[in-house]
Amino acid sequence: MKIVVTGGKGGTGKSTVATALSSELSSKGKVLLFDADVDCPNDHLILSTKIKKIKTVTQVIPKWDFSKCVKCGRCSEVCKTSSIVQIKEKYPIFVPEQCSGCKACMIACPTGAIGKTHKDIGVVYEGKNGNVDMISGELKPGEPVSEFVVTAAKDIVNEKSKDYDFILTDTAAGTHCDVITALLDNDIALAVTEPTPLGAHDLELILKLSKILEVPVKIVLNRSDIGDASLIEEIAEKYETEIISRIPYSKAILESYSNGDAIKNIHIEKLARDVMR
Ligand code: SF4
Ligand code: SF4
Numbered sequence: 227m228k229i230v231v232t233g234g235k236g237g238t239g240k241s242t243v244a245t246a247l248s249s250e251l252s253s254k255g256k257v258l259l260f261d262a263d264v265d266c267p268n269d270h271l272i273l274s275t276k277i278k279k280i281k282t283v284t285q286v287i288p289k290w291d292f293s294k295c296v297k298c299g300r301c302s303e304v305c306k307t308s309s310i311v312q313i314k315e316k317y318p319i320f321v322p323e324q325c326s327g328c329k330a331c332m333i334a335c336p337t338g339a340i341g342k343t344h345k346d347i348g349v350v351y352e353g354k355n356g357n358v359d360m361i362s363g364e365l366k367p368g369e370p371v372s373e374f375v376v377t378a379a380k381d382i383v384n385e386k387s388k389d390y391d392f393i394l395t396d397t398a399a400g401t402h403c404d405v406i407t408a409l410l411d412n413d414i415a416l417a418v419t420e421p422t423p424l425g426a427h428d429l430e431l432i433l434k435l436s437k438i439l440e441v442p443v444k445i446v447l448n449r450s451d452i453g454d455a456s457l458i459e460e461i462a463e464k465y466e467t468e469i470i471s472r473i474p475y476s477k478a479i480l481e482s483y484s485n486g487d488a489i490k491n492i493h494i495e496k497l498a499r500d501v502m503r
Contacts, residue, residue, distance in 0.1 A: 228393045229501060230412040230441070233419055235428035236399035239448040240418040242479065243497075244396035245272045246489035247416075250498040252357035255391025260383045261362035262408035263398040264375040270353050275360055277353035283363070283378045284344040285371060286327040292317050294339035301331035301340060307370065326371050348375035350382055361386070376404045399428075401435045409436065414501060415443040416470070421453030426461050433465045444470035446497065451475055471497040 231244035241263070248259040261269040270277045288301075301318055302310040309324040310331060322345055332340045347369040353360040363379035365372045387393050397408040409415060415436050419429040429445065436443040447458050450472035462469050473479075473493040482489045 227391065227502070228387075228395070228412040228414075230395040230397060230409055230415045231418060231446075232397040232405060232409060232415055232432055233399060233417055233428070235419065235425055238399075238418045238420045238425060239473075240399065241269055241272055241396055242489065243416065243418050243446055243448065243473075243494070244394055245269050246479075246491065246494045247498060247501070248358045248392075248394045249273070249356075249489065250494050251392045251394070254498070254502070256389065257358045257392045257394060258383065258386060258390040259358050259360045260379065260393065260395045260408075261360065262376050262379065262395050262404065264348060264363040264365045264372045264379070264404065265398060267351075267362040267364050269396055270351070270355075270360060270362060273355045273358065273360070275353040275355040275358075277351035277360065277362060279349050280352050281350040281378060281382065282346050283348040283350060283375045285325075285347045285369075285374055286329065286342050287322050287325045287345050288320065288329075288331050288340045289343040290318065290320065291339050291341065294337045296337055296339075298336065300334045300336060304330045304334040306330070323368055324370060327374075347371065348378070350375070350379045352382075359386075359390070373403045373407060376407045380407060401431050406435070406439065409439055409441050412441055415441045416446050416497075416501070417443055417467075418446045418448055419458055420449050421447060421455045421458050423457060425453075426457040429458065430461050430465075433461065433467060437465070444468050446471045446473065448473050449475045470500050473497075 233240045261267045302312040307324045312318045348365045351362045363375040397405045419425040451474040
């Protein structure tokens with residue numbers, strides 16, 4: 227079974243729910259937890275899991291042969307990320323950190339002066355905590371394109387998937403490309419939110435996205451007793467989506483979280499049962 231834990235807004239407890247659910251499900255079958263929040267992967271920290279690098283993720287970047295360059299300036303004109311700076315009558319200067327690998331400069335160059343090479347942009351890690359195996363991607367600081375790292379890590383998850391009963395993906399916050407890549411091909415999405423106006427607003431975005439992607443989605447209302455639950459109930463009704471779990475604020479959850487212990491909680495136990503229904 228493939229479960230993705232997501233949420234339009236950061237800070238709602240998405241990773242807490244994903245890690246707690248992975249620990250709970252590991253008593254029922256083999257679990258692979260995929261941390262797809264490559265800008266800030268932290269599931270291994272929440273579960274005190276040691277991770278090791280298994281893959282370096284690279285991206286195409288241009289490489290110049292100045293013997294063929296006629297200094298026409300076409301490459302810097304087409305570069306949308308300002309990675310190529312050119313002063314009149316001089317050769318182009320390349321800023322690799324900003325390059326997204328779109329290859330537009332290679333296509334635009336009239337003399338074939340631009341070939342390609344690669345740069346390292348991230349890493350895929352694996353780890354193990356009890357019965358929970360983990361794959362996580364991490365983007366190098368300052369790199370602009372995280373999607374390649376998510377895709378590389380997801381490919382590894384897909385290769386391993388036949389060995390597991392449960393694949394649990396923890397996405398980044400938001401509705402951008404990384405989240406879309408992580409959401410696809412799952413049996414169910416759990417949208418974690420909180421009973422606040424911002425939580426309701428961002429929940430609506432993720433419900434809209436899930437509908438477009440045709441991923442069945444249910445709502446997990448975290449810190450359900452703090453704030454105005456009717457805000458979330460209205461959105462749930464509007465999108466005909468079930469609130470599958472209401473997890474009240476709990477000091478015990480916070481203590482487990484800060485100690486790096488797997489969270490044990492009756493609401494997570496019930497959520498695991500309900501997800502498997
Ligand atoms: S590959 Fe794209 S982003 Fe990179 S330098 Fe060329 S045009 Fe700019
Ligand atoms: S487009 Fe090609 S020939 Fe023109 S400046 Fe760039 S590298 Fe040189």
